[in-house]
């Protein structure tokens with residue numbers, strides 16, 4: 001069963017971009033059609049240029065297409081990633097989500113698989129609150145939320161059942177194998193459930 005998977009993210013300094021790429025590659029390896037998309041940057045150039053890691057990530061990811069409404073409409077499964085910002089979803093990703101009203105109103109975001117991922121600079125600064133905040137939106141969409149739980153030994157290493165999350169230790173710890181393994185588990189799980197739901201909805205009369 002062919003499924004469409006959208007990996008949509010915001011990343012300032014590259015952590016979430018790394019996790020998103022790992023997820024997109026994993027989904028591709030399962031045979032899914034994958035769209036890796038970054039949401040539009042809305043910060044002023046002066047702010048970006050004042051932080052070398054931010055400017056470097058903007059340059060490094062310039063070739064990744066900007067997310068469009070149609071990417072979510074197209075998808076059977078959606079992985080959404082945001083850095084933790086004051087315990088919450090980054091404004092740039094929220095801005096994209098808030099632009100989806102018209103397709104939401106038509107029911108075009110319902111009945112898909114949704115799953116979230118994040119990263120934070122501290123161990124207790126909001127990994128779970130950010131992932132749960134993302135899930136508020138999934139509920140409004142009528143999405144089917146697929147969390148990773150502790151469904152694989154890799155999840156006992158990264159430790160977050162709500163979604164992959166990386167602790168970047170104040171920007172000093174790049175994405176490591178523990179986080180990558182968790183990202184792969186989550187992406188495979190999203191593909192698996194997207195396939196199951198698509199198979200069910202295309203073969204069972206409603």
Ligand SMILES: Cc1cc2nc3c(=O)[nH]c(=O)nc-3n(C[C@H](O)[C@H](O)[C@H](O)COP(=O)(O)O)c2cc1C
Nearest residue numbers: 011012013014015016083086087119120121122125
């Ligand atoms: C404005 C701002 C707010 C942040 N808020 C938090 C926070 O509440 N808790 C936390 O642990 N880290 C916080 N961080 C750190 C980022 O979440 C962390 O460095 C993240 O891994 C960055 O991801 P990125 O490299 O994809 O941009 C904040 C960073 C910024 C710039």
